[in-house]
Amino acid sequence: MSAGPDTTVDENRLEELITEAQTALPVELPALANRCASALGLGTALIYLVDLQQRLLIPLDEALEPLPVDHSLAGWAYRTVSPRVADADDGVIVWMPLVDGAERLGVLAVRTALLDGVRMRRSRMLAHLFAMLITSKRAYSDWLAARARTATMLLPAEMLRAFLPPHTVGSSRCVSTAVLEPAYDVAGDAFDHSVFKNVLHTMILDSMGHDLAAGLTTSVAMAAARNARRGGGDLADIVGSVDRALAQWLPDHFSTGVLCRLDAETGVLHWVNCGHPPPLLIRAERVREGALDSPPQPPIGLAGQLAPAARQVHETTLEPGDQVLLYTDGVVDARDANGAEFGLDRFTDFIIRSSSAGQRPAEVLRLLIHAVLDHHRNRLRDDATILLFEWRPQHW
DSSP states (O other): OOOOGGGOOOHHHHHHHHHHHHHOOGGGHHHHHHHHHHHTTOOEEEEEEEOTTSSEEEESSTTSOOEESSSSHHHHHHHHTSOEEEEETTEEEEEEEEEETTEEEEEEEEEESOOOHHHHHHHHHHHHHHHHHHHHHTTSOHHHHHHTOSSOOOHHHHHHHTTOOOSEEEOSSEEEEEEEESTTTOOSEEEEEEEETTEEEEEEEEESSSSHHHHHHHHHHHHHHHHHHHTTOOHHHHHHHHHHHHHHHOTTOOEEEEEEEEETTTOEEEEEEESSOOOEEEETTEEOTTTTOOOOOOOBTOTTTTSOSSOOOEEEEOOTTOEEEEEOHHHHTOBOTTOOBOOHHHHHHHHHHHHHTTOOHHHHHHHHHHHHHHHTTTOOSSOEEEEEEEEOOTTO
């Protein structure tokens, strides 16, 4: 669709705004969004970021109230990663998802008097721009971090969260997503996932204890794993590096964990299980019992004591559409007021049903962790972490 006279863009003005965006303070993003919207022939634009527990969409304009993720048009756009249009008194509001790669950040509310193909496309472009700006600026902005919180964070959680990657990473071939609770009081649990060329690395950890020392153990383990990965080490090298780091710096602490390496081109999966619940393989809407079981190995950090000279690495080949699920025991051990566990069967059934209903992996885990919290009335006795990755070749 070609633009009419009322949709002409002043490219010089737009260039000035994009240049300004590079040095704008995070607190200046709300005003900048409005100016960019105006330059694109739109009305106003409001930025909403999702909170840590993915229950609320919190406006960067501090005078406005949050919106619920589960019961609002804004939340619908966030949950489905699709735009939503609503009538307004002076035109329409377009709710655009804010997404960086595979990571959902929040939504952008674009208000415009008229909506046509041109303005819809520009609303989408504006959302892409501000998703990139938020991603780049939140790495150093305490204000953006604070806006996403709804409670006071305890020190062990603050330390641990400084090491966590985005909740979701991925490409056209694979996606990995994770959730972690309790959001403000986590200590020993953690997840990690990263992409190195065409390889997806994933890891889940559950360190001994629930205090600052547990968080320190996990933080050292994550740093050692990343150091080995970035140095070109294979999976055995990575686990060995974590073993040695914990034995050297925290000799009285250990962590259970699972580390995986997925070749996103071939589907070949390698994994090492160090004293942790085995990964689960979901294929064709069924859990393949025992598919990723392996002989027991000691927890990480016991090098020179119980750990073997070299960790045993296991291999299998995934089929297109396969999902692999890593979790800590706090997920399935969560009990309700009557002492009933959430349980592994309910856990896997929830994922299968949500996935078969067309939910994206990140939304599946958001719904699942909320179900676990609701089961336990928001008071978990132990950290609960879930990581789900999926292999989906481009031509599948």
